[in-house]
Amino acid sequence: HGASKLFGAKPVELFSVMGFAGVVEFFGGALIVLGLFTSISALLGAIVMIGAFVKVHIPRGINPTANGGELAVIYFAAMLVLIVFGAGSYGLEKKIFKKELFHK
Numbered sequence: 598h599g600a601s602k603l604f605g606a607k608p609v610e611l612f613s614v615m616g617f618a619g620v621v622e623f624f625g626g627a628l629i630v631l632g633l634f635t636s637i638s639a640l641l642g643a644i645v646m647i648g649a650f651v652k653v654h655i656p657r658g659i660n661p662t663a664n665g666g667e668l669a670v671i672y673f674a675a676m677l678v679l680i681v682f683g684a685g686s687y688g689l690e691k692k693i694f695k696k697e698l699f700h701k
Contacts, residue, residue, distance in 0.1 A: 636700045646673035
């Protein structure tokens with residue numbers, strides 16, 4: 598989703614709300630996959646998912662299954678898990694720095 602916002606047929610302006618969402622989704626997602634700065638990336642991702650749900654889905658109703666927001670809710674829940682538990686021993690951050698920098 599971030600790549601389509603940033604590099605798609607109709608890219609968004611970088612210094613806008615959608616631009617911020619695209620940057621967080623693209624680069625934050627890549628960092629999460631690599632296990633680098635997972636907690637910070639997940640926190641930003643959770644904020645973006647709250648914003649997406651409120652701005653795009655809530656105007657169509659509060660129920661995520663009826664307003665098309667179930668994916669935003671699932672991603673938000675996944676981000677909360679990553680904030681709490683971090684990348685664990687599988688992340689590059691643990692391999693490089695011997696600990697997760699922004700995690701307990």
